[in-house]
Amino acid sequence: MQLYNYFRSSASYRVRIALALKGLAYDYMPVHLVKREHQAESYAAVSASRLVPLLRDGDASLTQSMAIIEYLDETHPQPPLLPADALGRARVRALAQDVACEIHPLNNLRVLRYLVHDLKLGEDDKNRWYRHWVETGLEVVERQIADHPATGRFCHGDTPGLADCVLVPQIFNAQRFDCRLDHVPTVMRVFEACMQLDAFDKTQPSACPDAE
Amino acid sequence: MQLYNYFRSSASYRVRIALALKGLAYDYMPVHLVKREHQAESYAAVSASRLVPLLRDGDASLTQSMAIIEYLDETHPQPPLLPADALGRARVRALAQDVACEIHPLNNLRVLRYLVHDLKLGEDDKNRWYRHWVETGLEVVERQIADHPATGRFCHGDTPGLADCVLVPQIFNAQRFDCRLDHVPTVMRVFEACMQLDAFDKTQPSACPDAE
Structure with missing residues (x-):
């Protein structure tokens, strides 16, 4: 997996925590928001939303931190990040x-x-x-x-x-x-x-x- | 079920749609946001967040429209509002x-x-x-x-x-x-x-x- 993110983006940090709680390895792909790298054409090719974080898992690109975390929880259930009920x-x-x-x-x-x-x-x-x-x-x-x-x-x-x-x-x-x-x-x-x-x-x- | 909501609140409207798609009946409990009824003490007794929408299902109080819709989808799976994969x-x-x-x-x-x-x-x-x-x-x-x-x-x-x-x-x-x-x-x-x-x-x- 590759995580496109920025150290100071709090939405990015959410996903870093979830990946760490799951013990999942990933490549850290920095996107410098202050330098507007997320608006560059090179990033548009990666992300239609041009937002960080973006998680690549195989051929799939996932956006929106809460949606990414739910996806990680469904595809790697242990330890669970959502209650059973x-x-x-x-x-x-x-x-x-x-x-x-x-x-x-x-x-x-x-x-x-x-x-x-x-x-x-x-x-x-x-x-x-x-x-x-x-x-x-x-x-x-x-x-x-x-x-x-x-x-x-x-x-x-x-x-x-x-x-x-x-x-x-x-x-x-x-x-x-x-x-x-x-x-x-x-x-x-x-x-x-x-x-x-x-x-x-x-x-x-x-x-x-x-x-x- | 009771839905505390406001006609013009778009977060409320999201939940009204989901309830209708599921064919679920509910009591419509109006909370007038412009008159600040959501900040009144009477509403604080209903909702700790003092936001609408709020869904009461039996003894449970649910807040945040997307969380409510996911709850409805889990407790009343047909028709599904989320894909299977x-x-x-x-x-x-x-x-x-x-x-x-x-x-x-x-x-x-x-x-x-x-x-x-x-x-x-x-x-x-x-x-x-x-x-x-x-x-x-x-x-x-x-x-x-x-x-x-x-x-x-x-x-x-x-x-x-x-x-x-x-x-x-x-x-x-x-x-x-x-x-x-x-x-x-x-x-x-x-x-x-x-x-x-x-x-x-x-x-x-x-x-x-x-x-x-």
Whole structure:
């Protein structure tokens, strides 16, 4: 397998974690988003969506991090990243989507670029925007995992899964932009538990081959 | 089952389509987003995330539209909304996420409110923002379904599925905000095919009990 990704892309980091949790080897194919390599013709030949991450598995090209992780879970079931029961799976998917559909899309590189280049926002307004969505969005996650009987050492039970793969990279982004995190103690407890595992620690942005 | 939702919420509409495709009956529980009913204490008792849609199934509360649809597909498998093969499922999930993670989050009500109230954007800049993400985002979808061998009458094959449930409500939003759509002919062909089905037509915003 080849993973086209970028060290600082949090959607890429989600897939790196999942691959590591599964113990799957892959070639790391760096795509430099800040240098806009994802918009180059050479990358268009690889990816119709021109987004990272993209996973190549044989002849197949897979996009969208949550879809890739579900695919990995279906094709390499051990260890499972989703619970065995439908309600548990729904809870884990919803938690992942609370980050991937409510927080991260507002803070990715092309949106920040639009704020600065098209809307002419200053650095302060841009950072306020970033923190607003991270801080309010993580509060939604906190409300759903704090005191919930299914929450364990990780978002769902005592083994890491899809929700943790998506949550942890968001915390890295939050820390990079100095977001407030003291209002989400359960989120941070789960984050710390994850970071004790090699699958999360050794795939983090600063550990990537293309890290700057 | 009870579906807490709002006629104009496109994430709600996704779930209404899925329920209709499955032929499942439910109580329609309106939550008026513009009147901020989702932020009222009475709704907080129903939903920890305070978002719509929320599906109650017995004692369980489910959130996040794509997670709800996958749950419905697992608990009521006929007709299936996801393909039988892992690669097909990955493709359909990725298409759904191309809308749900890349387009819709930038254009929902709370984001538009932030643009206007916090960033003091005028109507023109707000509309330009809206159209930018819809038009560029749908172009990504178009590139992935045009000329793809798995595309059929619908996004994937000749039966409607998860990707169609997510795509169609986005087109309603696009039309409401006068977005350009002539650059996405395959998307629009699929949209027209969907709208010929009762499951899409009879659950559309204007057909809802709380429509204004």
